[in-house]
Amino acid sequence: MADRADRAGRPEREYEKVAAPKRGRSASAQSKPGRSLALILIAIVALTGGMFLSGNTTPRLGIDLAGGTSITLKAKADQGSAINKANMDTAVDIMNRRVNGLGVSEAEVQTQGTDNIIVNIPRGTNSKEAQQQVGTTAKLYFRPVLASEPSGGSTQSPSPSASPSGSSSPNPSTSPSSSASSKQKASSSSTASPTASATSQGRAVTDALKAGSTPSPSTSASGSSKPSATPSASSSAATTAAKLQAQYAALDCSKPAERAKVGGAAKPGEPTIACGQIRKVWYKYVLGPAAVDGTEVKKAQAVFDTQGASGWQVQMTFSNSGAKKFADITGQLAKNQSPQNEFGIVLDGEVVSSPFVQQAITGGQAEISGSFTQQDAQSLANMLSYGALPLSFQEQSVTTVTAALGGEQLHAGLLAGAIGLALVVLYLVVYYRGLSLVAMASLLVSAILTYVIMSLLGPAIGFALNLPAVCGAIVAIGITADSFIVYFERIRDEIREGRSLRPAVERAWPRARRTILVSDFVSFLAAAVLFIVTVGKVQGFAFTLGLTTVLDVVVVFLFTKPLMTLLARRKFFASGHKWSGLDPKSLGAKPPLRRTRRPAGPAAGSVDPKEA
Amino acid sequence: MSKLGNLGARLHRGEISYDFVGKRKIWYGVSILITITAILGLAVRGLNMGIEFKGGAVFTTPTHMSASVTQAETYAKDASGHEAIVQKLGNGSLRIQIAGIDTGQSDKIKQELAKDLNLNPEKLAADLVGPSWGQQIANKAWEGLGIFMVLVVIYLAIAFEWRMAVAALVALIHDITITTGIYALVGFEVTPGTVIGLLTILGYSLYDTVVVFDSLKEQTKDITKQTRFTYSDIANMSINGTLVRSINTTVVALLPVAGLLFIGGGFLGAGTLNDISLSLFVGLAAGAYSSIFIATPLVADLKEREPAMKALTKRVLAKRAQASAEEDLAAERAVADDSADAAPAVVGPRNQPASRSRGRGRPSGKRR
Numbered sequence: 001m002a003d004r005a006d007r008a009g010r011p012e013r014e015y016e017k018v019a020a021p022k023r024g025r026s027a028s029a030q031s032k033p034g035r036s037l038a039l040i041l042i043a044i045v046a047l048t049g050g051m052f053l054s055g056n057t058t059p060r061l062g063i064d065l066a067g068g069t070s071i072t073l074k075a076k077a078d079q080g081s082a083i084n085k086a087n088m089d090t091a092v093d094i095m096n097r098r099v100n101g102l103g104v105s106e107a108e109v110q111t112q113g114t115d116n117i118i119v120n121i122p123r124g125t126n127s128k129e130a131q132q133q134v135g136t137t138a139k140l141y142f143r144p145v146l147a148s149e150p151s152g153g154s155t156q157s158p159s160p161s162a163s164p165s166g167s168s169s170p171n172p173s174t175s176p177s178s179s180a181s182s183k184q185k186a187s188s189s190s191t192a193s194p195t196a197s198a199t200s201q202g203r204a205v206t207d208a209l210k211a212g213s214t215p216s217p218s219t220s221a222s223g224s225s226k227p228s229a230t231p232s233a234s235s236s237a238a239t240t241a242a243k244l245q246a247q248y249a250a251l252d253c254s255k256p257a258e259r260a261k262v263g264g265a266a267k268p269g270e271p272t273i274a275c276g277q278i279r280k281v282w283y284k285y286v287l288g289p290a291a292v293d294g295t296e297v298k299k300a301q302a303v304f305d306t307q308g309a310s311g312w313q314v315q316m317t318f319s320n321s322g323a324k325k326f327a328d329i330t331g332q333l334a335k336n337q338s339p340q341n342e343f344g345i346v347l348d349g350e351v352v353s354s355p356f357v358q359q360a361i362t363g364g365q366a367e368i369s370g371s372f373t374q375q376d377a378q379s380l381a382n383m384l385s386y387g388a389l390p391l392s393f394q395e396q397s398v399t400t401v402t403a404a405l406g407g408e409q410l411h412a413g414l415l416a417g418a419i420g421l422a423l424v425v426l427y428l429v430v431y432y433r434g435l436s437l438v439a440m441a442s443l444l445v446s447a448i449l450t451y452v453i454m455s456l457l458g459p460a461i462g463f464a465l466n467l468p469a470v471c472g473a474i475v476a477i478g479i480t481a482d483s484f485i486v487y488f489e490r491i492r493d494e495i496r497e498g499r500s501l502r503p504a505v506e507r508a509w510p511r512a513r514r515t516i517l518v519s520d521f522v523s524f525l526a527a528a529v530l531f532i533v534t535v536g537k538v539q540g541f542a543f544t545l546g547l548t549t550v551l552d553v554v555v556v557f558l559f560t561k562p563l564m565t566l567l568a569r570r571k572f573f574a575s576g577h578k579w580s581g582l583d584p585k586s587l588g589a590k591p592p593l594r595r596t597r598r599p600a601g602p603a604a605g606s607v608d609p610k611e612a
Numbered sequence: 613m614s615k616l617g618n619l620g621a622r623l624h625r626g627e628i629s630y631d632f633v634g635k636r637k638i639w640y641g642v643s644i645l646i647t648i649t650a651i652l653g654l655a656v657r658g659l660n661m662g663i664e665f666k667g668g669a670v671f672t673t674p675t676h677m678s679a680s681v682t683q684a685e686t687y688a689k690d691a692s693g694h695e696a697i698v699q700k701l702g703n704g705s706l707r708i709q710i711a712g713i714d715t716g717q718s719d720k721i722k723q724e725l726a727k728d729l730n731l732n733p734e735k736l737a738a739d740l741v742g743p744s745w746g747q748q749i750a751n752k753a754w755e756g757l758g759i760f761m762v763l764v765v766i767y768l769a770i771a772f773e774w775r776m777a778v779a780a781l782v783a784l785i786h787d788i789t790i791t792t793g794i795y796a797l798v799g800f801e802v803t804p805g806t807v808i809g810l811l812t813i814l815g816y817s818l819y820d821t822v823v824v825f826d827s828l829k830e831q832t833k834d835i836t837k838q839t840r841f842t843y844s845d846i847a848n849m850s851i852n853g854t855l856v857r858s859i860n861t862t863v864v865a866l867l868p869v870a871g872l873l874f875i876g877g878g879f880l881g882a883g884t885l886n887d888i889s890l891s892l893f894v895g896l897a898a899g900a901y902s903s904i905f906i907a908t909p910l911v912a913d914l915k916e917r918e919p920a921m922k923a924l925t926k927r928v929l930a931k932r933a934q935a936s937a938e939e940d941l942a943a944e945r946a947v948a949d950d951s952a953d954a955a956p957a958v959v960g961p962r963n964q965p966a967s968r969s970r971g972r973g974r975p976s977g978k979r980r
Contacts, residue, residue: 072745113752396745397664398719400738404674405705412885416875420868427863468808471888474872475812478865479819485864486823489857515826518771519819525767526760526815533756534811538749541808541888545815 033562040445040558047452059451060458062466062540065410067403068122073393075115083115087391090379092117094347108462112539117393120464140294140384142326143272143287144333145342145354151253151275151284241271244286248273253282274344276351285351287344291329294347296322300384302377305369312377313369316384323364331360345384353380413470420474424481432488434573439484442560446480449551454544468537472544479523479545480552484560486519487512491564505568509561516556524549629852633844636909643786643906650793657796662803665750667743668694668711671725674735675704684708684729691724746804753807757788760814772825775914780821783907787817787898794894805887812892816865817899820858821907827854828908835924842925847912851904862900869893 051057063070075083075091088111095117096109107121253275274285300316318326333341334357341358344351355368368380401409421443428436450473457463490508491501499507527546531539567573632639663670671688673679679687681698688696688708697709713721719740726733761781768777791810795802828850835843872889915921 074744074748116748394742394744395740396742396748398738398740400736400740402672402674402735402737404735405672405737408675409885412875416872416885416889417868418871419875420871423867423871424864427867431860467885468805468888471808471872471885472812474868475865475892477868478816478861481864482819482861485857485860489854489860493853511830515823518826519822522764522767522818522822523815525763526811526818529760529763530756530811533759534749534752537804538753538756538808538811541812545812 033565036558036562037566040554044445044448044452047449047456051452051455054456054459056455056459059454059465060463061406061410062464062469063120063122063399063406064401064467065406065413065465065470066122067401067406068120069401070121070397070399071119072112072396072398073117073119074396075117075391076394083391088115088117091391091393095119110462116396140297141290141346142292142294142329143274143290143344143346144329145339145344146271146286146288147248148283148285148339148342148344148354151251151282244271244273248284248286251275251284253277253284272349274346274349274351276344276354278351278354283351283354285344285354287346287351290346291343292318292322292325294384296325297384298322300381302372302374302381304374311369312372312374313367314372314377314381314384315365315367316381318364318366320364323362326364326366327360327362330357330366333357334359345380409467410470413467413474417470417474417477420477424477428481428484435488438560438563438567439481439488441563442484442555443477443480445559446548446551446555449555450476450548453547453551463543464540466537466540468541469544472541473548476545476548476552479520479549480555483516483520483552483556486515487556487560487564490515501574502568505564513557513561517553520549520553629848631848632851632905633848633909633912636905636913639905639909643902647786647789647793650789650796653793653797657799659792659796659802660799661746662801662806663709663711663739663746664741664803665746666711667741667746668709668713669721669741670739671708671710671722672701672737672739673706673708673729673731679706679729681706687725687728688721691721691728749804750807753811756811757814764814764818768822768825772829776825776829776911779907779910779914780818780825782910783821783899783902784814784817786902786906787813787895790898791891791895795891800890801887803887805885806891809888809891810895812888813895813899816892816896817902820861820899821903823857823861824850824854824903824908825911828911836920839924839927839931842928843915843921844912844925845928847908847915851908855904858900858904862896865896866893869896 075088092109092111096107107119109117109119112118251273269289271286271288274287276283276285296319298317298319300314302312302314305311305313329343333343335341338356339354342354342356344354346352353368355370372380425436425440425443428439432439454463454465458465487508490512491504494504494508495501497504524546527542527549530542531546534542669692673684681700684698684706685696685708688698688710692710692713694710694712699707699709701707708725710721722736722738722740723733726736729736761784764784765777765781768780788810791813794800795806800806828847831846831850832843835841835846841849869889869892872885873893875885916925
């Protein structure tokens with residue numbers, strides 16, 4: 001009894017409530033279904049065109065699908081406030097230089113969360129080496145400079161001065177401007193005068209050779225050999241020297257590809273060639289074996305010299321053994337002429353600074369001055385004191401996926417997706433018959449958009465499709481299909497109320513729309529929170545889920561609804577064909593009931609046809 | 613048309629319905645029982661945390677290995693000095709898990725293992741995890757869960773009302789407890805993949821609940837202007853009205869997940885796909901159950917405590933008592949009339965005018 005009475009009461013409430021807000025909005029939306037369809041079609045064509053134009057026709061695959069190594073590093077917790085964005089970015093920068101120094105340019109390093117760094121190295125690289133490269137903190141060496149010159153551009157003159165026959169250019173002005181001058185607290189022998197002289201020479205130019213003013217100076221005095229002066233001369237065999245010589249001659253540091261080849265693999269005990277960018281000009285160097293290890297720098301800091309005129313400078317303190325080595329090398333270097341009186345501070349195979357030495361620096365304290373900006377000085381100090389990374393990191397996970405396994409996982413993911421999709425389509429066909437065409441077309445549009453956007457996001461924001469992301473996409477099939485179900489069920493409800501299809505489609509929309517928006521919002525909220533808060537695999541998953549949720553709304557609004565409006569005009573659907581899924585009879589519609597029950601009936605009748 | 617379509621029609625018309633709200637005590641009981649079991653399971657058995665949470669290494673060999681599982685186990689044990697778990701996967705590759713080693717060691721183990729297994733080390737897929745990484749993932753996940761719950765309660769409180777927000781939250785906690793409980797009881801391994809699945813349930817479980825609430829909100833908008841139904845009655849109608857949709861949604865959501873589970877479990881044997889889909893499957897089922905049997909009845913319960921709703925219930929009950937008295941009277945009269953076609957004629961009109969007179973009688977109802 002109560003149930004039947006309910007039917008009497010409910011439709012009345014619904015009718016009046018829905019009708020009021022509906023007129024303005026849906027009348028316009030519905031009158032131009034073609035426009036929405038055209039809009040989404042243009043969007044698809046534009047995006048697809050963009051995809052083909054940019055040449056990224058497939059989504060970028062993550063390490064777990066393409067194969068490769070993924071390393072997760074976490075800043076050690078005891079570093080307190082040092083874990084900030086600036087330091088993390090520096091670390092990422094340096095790691096990027098390291099892994100890409102291995103010769104793989106596709107390696108990517110990115111921060112994740114506040115204190116994690118993810119290093120992804122595609123397959124084809126020696127994963128073990130990569131892991132070592134990234135994991136180590138200190139890769140900083142002090143190497144004596146045997147020869148150097150600006151590289152690339154106009155200076156073509158080959159340098160005949162190899163490591164054994166270290167050539168020296170007599171012109172002092174070509175020396176790197178930053179100078180190392182001693183400032184010993186312990187020994188009284190050293191005075192402040194070196195600082196003064198250093199600044200007088202080097203102040204005008206920062207840590208740079210005055211490239212522009214003196215074209216290719218260091219190469220001019222070729223042949224003048226002074227093997228004894230260079231510490232490396234004895235150790236390097238003639239063949240190695242010749243090879244190095246040839247490499248040095250051929251090296252063009254202005255090309256990133258060439259830079260990537262040098263330096264990275266150099267052993268500390270052997271001479272090597274390296275590049276360094278100083279004042280935006282690339283220089284190439286022949287460097288002797290490492291004289292002092294970066295780990296032997298106990299402390300380095302940037303200070304502003306208030307007494308002298310040298311401005312910002314970097315003070316460093318060596319450990320005991322480091323102090324001795326440093327004293328030895330500076331003693332030797334001081335005897336030489338430029339550029340052989342310089343030592344290169346080599347960070348990960350790249351010369352970051354090459355100050356010259358005027359006298360032996362004993363006592364374990366030294367300072368490097370030049371006309372540094374505060375930032376330069378601080379970054380150099382950072383490199384010196386932390387070896388390379390401003391923070392020390394701990395390996396959290398290392399995942400190596402072979403290409404075979406990656407391919408298999410991709411295959412399995414796609415297969416799972418195909419099976420899932422097939423099952424959903426089958427269910428929709430069985431349950432919704434003709435209506436499932438709408439659902440399938442909408443799913444197809446959704447799939448195309450997802451694919452294209454994922455492909456485009458690869459180069460745009462570095463999105464990589466990994467296994468959890470594939471999972472997210474598969475799960476999203478359900479969410480997308482659910483929007484159609486909400487709408488279809490509403491339409492069917494309206495038909496059961498006794499309406500014909502066209503008004504039913506329009507009347508069902510505002511209510512279905514609200515339900516879809518509310519529930520998609522909740523789903524999107526979950527994805528967004530997860531994306532922001534979590535790390536690693538969870539993030540990839542959340543991203544896909546969020547993306548597909550947004551696309552779901554777009555597709556339902558711009559495609560499914562307009563398509564439904566158009567189809568409602570077709571006879572097949574409008575007449576409620578048995579296979580249309582909208583057969584009033586099988587839906588159990590009872591039109592006569594409402595005539596008698598609802599006084600507002602005639603009014604509704606006059607409104608609906610106009611709208612439809 | 614399919615039977616479900618007919619069922620939908622009859623549910624829509626209220627010809628058939630299940631009294632979810634009326635029988636809520638039973639379902640609360642069932643849920644409490646399951647929850648207690650789940651909590652007991654968690655407390656007694658604990659979760660079987662995977663390598664990712666304990667720290668260690670997982671190696672996956674290429675397919676078609678000549679070495680047997682026991683052989684591989686010995687190799688792994690020799691190489692690492694720790695117990696190793698070796699599984700043969702569906703595609704013929706071996707999955708070797710060694711717990712309790714740190715990333716530094718594992719590199720050496722990998723080389724050694726590769727040598728023993730007669731493989732190029734580069735062919736051996738490895739997942740080396742430090743002990744704090746999984747913890748970090750889990751902590752972040754909890755953090756995300758907390759933030760999400762707060763936001764969603766605020767959102768639901770604004771979009772609907774606080775009672776619905778509370779009920780949705782209870783349902784959500786219910787789902788998560790059940791899912792983790794099942795993990796503890798069955799002893800499935802918990803991996804970051806499981807956590808992902810669990811977090812997705814959040815969205816899904818609420819998605820379902822929100823749809824029912826949406827319909828409930830719509831139908832109870834003018835509830836105080838009538839005296840025919842109590843809040844619980846309408847809540848029940850909402851559930852029944854959206855039941856077909858709920859079933860369809862759950863089926864459609866479960867089908868792709870089933871596909872994942874089938875492929876993940878059958879084809880790959882183990883790994884991310886399997887982990888995600890397993891927790892999703894369990895969670896989705898729990899979510900569908902809770903949004904129908906727990907969330908909405910709970911809203912009705914909370915709502916019925918409101919003074920306005922109490923008053924309404926009183927009025928409705930009074931009317932019903934009166935109506936049934938009238939009905940008895942009418943029935944007697946009908947029998948007395950002894951007319952065959954008079955009875956249906958009486959049933960219809962008797963209900964309809966009754967409603968109108970009621971509307972007229974109440975001043976507030978006059979407004980519409």
